[in-house]
Amino acid sequence: MSVAVEGEAVSFQASEARNDVRRILESYSKLAEAGDFNDSENTILELVKFLDSLSDTTLSEPDDERAENNAYGALFEIHRYISSPSLHQEVVDALSFELPKAVSKFGSISSRLLDMAISIIDQLIVKCGPRDMLSILCNTLGYSSKMTKPACYIVSPLSGLSKVFISIQRRQFEQVKEAVPMILNVLKTVSLDSDEEELEDVFVKAVEIAKSIHEVCDKLESVKKEKLQELLGLYVLQCMALVSTSISYKAAICDSLVLQLSQISSYCGLSYLFLLTTYDVETVASSVFGDDKDDCMGCLSYVRQGAALSVIWGHVSEGVAHAAKEDLIVIKDELCNNQMKRWQAIGTLKHVLFFVNLPWELKKHTIDFLLSITDGSISRKCNNEHSELLSYMPNVFSALQAVKMVIMHAPDPEVRKKSFAVLKGVLADIPISQRFDILKALIANTDSSSMIAILIDLVRREMHTEICSRTSAVKNVAPINNKVHPDISFWNPSVLELVELVLRPSQGGPPPLPEQSDAVLSALNLYRFVLMTESSGKTNCTGVLSRNTLLKAFNEWLLPLRTLVTGILAENKNDYDQLAVDTLCTINPLELVLYRCIELVEDKIKEAT
Numbered sequence: 001m002s003v004a005v006e007g008e009a010v011s012f013q014a015s016e017a018r019n020d021v022r023r024i025l026e027s028y029s030k031l032a033e034a035g036d037f038n039d040s041e042n043t044i045l046e047l048v049k050f051l052d053s054l055s056d057t058t059l060s061e062p063d064d065e066r067a068e069n070n071a072y073g074a075l076f077e078i079h080r081y082i083s084s085p086s087l088h089q090e091v092v093d094a095l096s097f098e099l100p101k102a103v104s105k106f107g108s109i110s111s112r113l114l115d116m117a118i119s120i121i122d123q124l125i126v127k128c129g130p131r132d133m134l135s136i137l138c139n140t141l142g143y144s145s146k147m148t149k150p151a152c153y154i155v156s157p158l159s160g161l162s163k164v165f166i167s168i169q170r171r172q173f174e175q176v177k178e179a180v181p182m183i184l185n186v187l188k189t190v191s192l193d194s195d196e197e198e199l200e201d202v203f204v205k206a207v208e209i210a211k212s213i214h215e216v217c218d219k220l221e222s223v224k225k226e227k228l229q230e231l232l233g234l235y236v237l238q239c240m241a242l243v244s245t246s247i248s249y250k251a252a253i254c255d256s257l258v259l260q261l262s263q264i265s266s267y268c269g270l271s272y273l274f275l276l277t278t279y280d281v282e283t284v285a286s287s288v289f290g291d292d293k294d295d296c297m298g299c300l301s302y303v304r305q306g307a308a309l310s311v312i313w314g315h316v317s318e319g320v321a322h323a324a325k326e327d328l329i330v331i332k333d334e335l336c337n338n339q340m341k342r343w344q345a346i347g348t349l350k351h352v353l354f355f356v357n358l359p360w361e362l363k364k365h366t367i368d369f370l371l372s373i374t375d376g377s378i379s380r381k382c383n384n385e386h387s388e389l390l391s392y393m394p395n396v397f398s399a400l401q402a403v404k405m406v407i408m409h410a411p412d413p414e415v416r417k418k419s420f421a422v423l424k425g426v427l428a429d430i431p432i433s434q435r436f437d438i439l440k441a442l443i444a445n446t447d448s449s450s451m452i453a454i455l456i457d458l459v460r461r462e463m464h465t466e467i468c469s470r471t472s473a474v475k476n477v478a479p480i481n482n483k484v485h486p487d488i489s490f491w492n493p494s495v496l497e498l499v500e501l502v503l504r505p506s507q508g509g510p511p512p513l514p515e516q517s518d519a520v521l522s523a524l525n526l527y528r529f530v531l532m533t534e535s536s537g538k539t540n541c542t543g544v545l546s547r548n549t550l551l552k553a554f555n556e557w558l559l560p561l562r563t564l565v566t567g568i569l570a571e572n573k574n575d576y577d578q579l580a581v582d583t584l585c586t587i588n589p590l591e592l593v594l595y596r597c598i599e600l601v602e603d604k605i606k607e608a609t
Contacts (some may be wrong), residue, residue, distance in 0.1 A: 017054055024050065025081045032091050044098055050074075051102040058109050059148075068110055075103060075116040082123050089595055092127045099124065100140040100157060108152030114201075130167035131175065138160050138179050141186045150196035151202050152185055158205035167213040172216050173228045177288065180231060183209065184238050184299035191246040192357075194562040199246045200253050206239050207260050214264055231288045233268035234281070236261050237306030238299070244309050245357040255320075256587030258313045262324040265310055270315060270327045273334060275307040276345040285553040305351045310429075312352060315369045332369075336378040339429065342394070345373065346426060347395035353402035363406060364415050370403070374425030389431065397438055400426055401445065408448055420454070427458065435462065436490050440498055441572060449515060452502065453522035459498060460526045463490045467533065491541040496549065499527045503557040510560040513568060514586045520561070524593045527553070533599050554601045562598065565591050 024047045031040040053072065057066075058071045078099065082092055105118040125133045146152040161179065168175050187206055191199060198467040213232045217225055240261050247254040270279065281303040285293045314321035314328055321328055335342045352358060352366040403426065406419040430438055436459070443455045502523035505511055511520050530544050543549050568587055573579040 003122055006164045010158035015070050018073030020050060021047070021074045021077040021083075022075045025077070027579040029087075029091060032088065032094070040094070044094060044568075046350065048098050048102045050406070052105070055102075055105040055109070058113075064111070070107055071109065072116060073480055075106060075113065077122065077265065078103070079116065079120050079123060082120065082127060087127075089127070092124070092542050093132070095135065096124045096128045096136055100136055100160070101143050104140060104153050104156040105147065107155050108149040108198075114152075114155060117156040118159045122163065125160060125163055126166065130169075133160065134164050134168070134175055134179060136166060138182045141182055141547040144186055144190065149194070149198065150186075151190045151198035153200045155205055156189060158183070158202065161604070162205065162212040165209065166215055173224045173231075176213055176216065176228060177231060180235055181296045181299040184235065187239070187242055188299065188301070191242045194246075196247055196251075200251075203239070203243050203247065203257050204253075207257055208347075210236055210239065210261065210264050213224055214267060217267075227288060229268045230284050231421060233265065233270050234247060234284060234288065234300055236265050236268065237270070237275075237281075237310065238301075239306070240265075240309050240313075241302035241306035242356070244305075244313075244359075244362060245355070249359045249361045258317075259320050261315065262310060262320050264323045266326075270307075270310070271327075272311045272324065272331050273341070274349045275310055275339045276331075276335070276348045277347075278344070279307050281307075283603065284369065293434070302355075304348070304429055305355050308349050308352045308366070309358075309362065312349075312366050312369060316362075316365050332372050335373040342373055342378070342429065343392045343396055346399045347392070348369065350395075350399035350402040353399075353406055360415070362409060363410070364412065364418075366405075366535060367415060367418050367422055370422045371425065376427060378429075389434075393430075393434055393438070396430060397441060400438065400442060400528055404442065404446065404451060407454075408451055418474065424458070432489050434491075436494060440494065440501075443498065444501060448603050449519040451520035452516075456498065456502070456519070456522040459490065460522075460529055463495070463529070463533075466490055495526070495530060495541045495542050496544060496553075499523050500557065501528075503527075503561060510564045513564055513590075514583050518585045521590045521593060524597055527557075528593065528597050528600065531597070531604070535600075535604070545604060545608070547605065550601055550608060554598070554605065558601060559595065559597050561594060565594060 024043060026115065027048070028040055028043040032523055033044055054071055055077040058067045061067045080094060081087070082099075087534070102123055103120050106113040106117050107112075119132075122139070124136075130134075137157045137160045140153055140163075144154050161183065165176055165179075173507060182204075187202070190202060194202075210232065213228065213235065217228050217232060220228060240258065243254060243257050247257065281292070282297070285296060285300060289296045302549050310324070311331075314324055328482055335345050349366055349370060353363055355363075403423045405418050407416050407423065410416045410419060427435060427438065439455055439459055439462075444454055446452050446455065472491075502511060502516070502519050527544075530542055534540055534542060534544050540546065544553075565587060568583065569591065572583050
């Protein structure tokens with residue numbers, strides 16, 4: 001960063017602030033040359049105190065051009081002073097400990113003050129050397145928590161660090177490894193608490209740091225290069241996540257930042273397929289940080305999201321995919337034709353859907369990507385051992401939980417519709433031996449009555465599909481027999497446990513109405529479907545026709561529910577306010593199905609007697 005010395009000097013020659021800074025610096029030089037270290041340290045503190053006061057005053061008067069000119073004059077005088085070739089090294093070294101923090105505070109006032117602060121730090125790097133300035137600038141970053149506008153404050157030290165990394169001549173990997181966690185922690189903190197406009201410059205500098213590490217990598221060989229590339233990959237993925245949550249999805253600067261990060265990610269060997277199926281942040285962190293991995297995981301908390309978002313950005317923008325040297329058509333084909341890789345990818349992409357601060361546009365594109373690899377003609381062949389199959393289920397279940405959250409909360413109806421299609425596609429991808437347990441777990445871990453109703457209806461559809469698939473080749477309804485058809489897993493006693501989960505909650509008593517009316521109606525419909533199907537097929541695979549089961553359903557599920565429904569209807573019968581009308585409209589359909597279930601159960605109890 002260069003400073004226009006001659007052209008600018010005229011406008012603030014008579015600047016009072018500039019004169020005060022000059023006086024302090026001249027006094028400091030004399031004391032330092034005389035070896036009066038105590039007084040010289042006090043003079044540095046005086047300079048810092050003066051700069052703090054000047055920055056506070058200028059910030060409090062943002063429209064005062066004179067105040068800004070005064071601040072510029074003061075910074076210009078500091079730059080001129082430390083640029084002097086005759087200045088003793090001891091003087092510069094002493095100033096380097098305090099000046100970065102003091103001048104960085106001016107970064108939030110105007111772009112020209114920011115440029116001057118960066119120029120001062122650049123000059124200190126030249127005079128003091130990169131290794132010394134590395135720790136000083138990291139310390140300056142750490143001071144950001146005390147700033148009112150930390151995002152503006154950290155731009156200058158981030159700029160300095162990007163130049164320091166390039167200038168380090170020895171032990172580059174070790175030096176960068178020490179600094180990166182500090183940088184990422186600060187980036188994470190400021191991205192959560194700052195305005196988007198303030199963050200644009202921050203992430204421009206963050207990407208400059210990534211480019212600097214890239215340049216350092218090219219200077220290294222063998223193991224050190226590989227380690228630094230791994231570290232750079234972690235840094236890029238964390239930045240990818242932070243940029244995606246902090247900068248507007250449609251902003252040009254966001255597209256530019258993502259494109260540059262994608263180029264560097266490709267350099268690190270982070271292919272889209274690798275990121276979706278194989279990349280493990282803890283393994284890489286262990287390789288990079290060794291025994292210090294646990295201490296560094298906090299700064300890498302969004303790397304998984306960054307890995308998934310790297311692919312989603314490629315899905316969004318052909319330019320980004322091109323920068324990453326990727327072909328999304330090839331990637332999707334690979335995932336469609338390989339079930340295990342598809343499950344791994346689904347488990348990775350869930351991190352985007354769970355990412356609270358992420359714009360809905362990116363979650364929408366994630367749903368589109370998931371739909372493209374779970375819908376249509378995909379390979380559902382799974383030849384792996386049962387134990388390996390089971391190892392994927394927790395990840396797939398967690399992904400379904402994430403899709404479920406999108407169905408429940410997405411503001412766009414089209415996104416909710418596509419999310420439901422993804423939910424069905426992922427469920428269809430799960431072997432039938434595991435599918436019922438997954439659905440049951442989803443229901444047990446859902447609070448929304450409407451969502452529970454949707455999931456229970458999926459169970460009923462699965463049971464109906466099993467019957468249809470078995471009877472499609474014959475005219476008459478074939479009996480359901482799990483011993484003959486062990487692959488039919490939905491027709492078993494567990495389905496009644498699912499009904500009981502809704503009709504007799506764990507806390508006891510009937511379910512709360514009308515809050516749980518959707519779930520209750522769906523559970524009653526499932527129970528009626530099972531009861532009628534087993535009766536017509538003269539089977540009892542679920543145990544629904546056993547006398548004890550019938551009595552339990554009648555006494556513990558249906559009668560308490562009838563008492564509750566009757567009371568609600570009587571309470572609202574003569575009330576015509578909107579709430580009462582809504583309650584009656586909700587309860588009436590449920591009442592009809594409830595009484596039909598009671599009639600069926602009473603008939604079956606008589607037959608079983």
